[in-house]
Amino acid sequence: MDTSVSFLDSLKDTSDEEAWQRLVGLYSPLIHGWLKRHGAAPGDLDDVCQEVLTVVFRRFPEFRREPRAGAFRTWLRTITVYCVRDHWRKKNRQAKGIGGSDFGEVIAQLEDPESGLSAQWNRDHDRHVLQYLLDEVRPSFTDNTWQAFQRFALDGLSADEVSQELGISVNAVFVAKSRILSRLRHRGQGLIE
Numbered sequence: 001m002d003t004s005v006s007f008l009d010s011l012k013d014t015s016d017e018e019a020w021q022r023l024v025g026l027y028s029p030l031i032h033g034w035l036k037r038h039g040a041a042p043g044d045l046d047d048v049c050q051e052v053l054t055v056v057f058r059r060f061p062e063f064r065r066e067p068r069a070g071a072f073r074t075w076l077r078t079i080t081v082y083c084v085r086d087h088w089r090k091k092n093r094q095a096k097g098i099g100g101s102d103f104g105e106v107i108a109q110l111e112d113p114e115s116g117l118s119a120q121w122n123r124d125h126d127r128h129v130l131q132y133l134l135d136e137v138r139p140s141f142t143d144n145t146w147q148a149f150q151r152f153a154l155d156g157l158s159a160d161e162v163s164q165e166l167g168i169s170v171n172a173v174f175v176a177k178s179r180i181l182s183r184l185r186h187r188g189q190g191l192i193e
Contacts, residue, residue, distance in 0.1 A: 007022070007188060007189070007191055008072060008189065008191065023053070023056070024053055026128075027053060027056075027076070030124065031048070031049045031052050032045050032049050034080075039106060044091075047087065048083055051083040051086070051087060052079055056076065073125040073126070078111070081110055085104075085107060129188060130184075130188070133184050133188045134184070136187065137183045137187060144168065144176075145180070146176075148168060148172060148176035148177070149179075149181075151165065151166070152173050153181065159173040
């Protein structure tokens with residue numbers, strides 16, 4: 001896939017099987033892990049995750065990411081809530097959540113955009129997507145460029161320290177950071193705000 005196209009833009013063409021496989025690869029672990037951590041029954045995880053991604057695929061042409069920040073993760077959260085509720089309604093049962101609380105209460109909290117659980121969803125989403133994007137763009141850069149970026153942008157060393165450690169100029173450290181951040185911003189446009 002052309003790296004000049006953002007992740008969400010690549011999904012506009014519903015016939016682009018590679019883009020949709022990337023979406024499944026990105027979001028299946030996030031949704032599955034979130035449901036598991038918050039008390040969903042193990043036997044339901046794959047079914048609910050598949051339901052969520054099916055709805056995302058079917059309704060993606062309706063999605064509008066502008067003008068609000070976090071639109072996609074909010075949209076995904078809303079679809080997840082809907083699919084979980086629908087799944088449990090079809091099964092006509094209540095699952096127990098963490099700490100013995102009713103799983104329905106967990107879902108109600110997730111549905112409330114002001115709740116702590118929604119804020120946690122946003123943080124989990126952004127961390128997960130950032131790691132996915134880092135892994136995705138990594139092969140596009142030389143080891144030296146990546147090390148400079150990692151040590152400076154992720155590990156928090158100063159440009160001087162990275163320059164000394166890697167035997168490159170301070171300017172090269174700034175260029176590495178700039179190039180990789182630019183690629184990350186473009187690929188993740190609309191996913192992380």
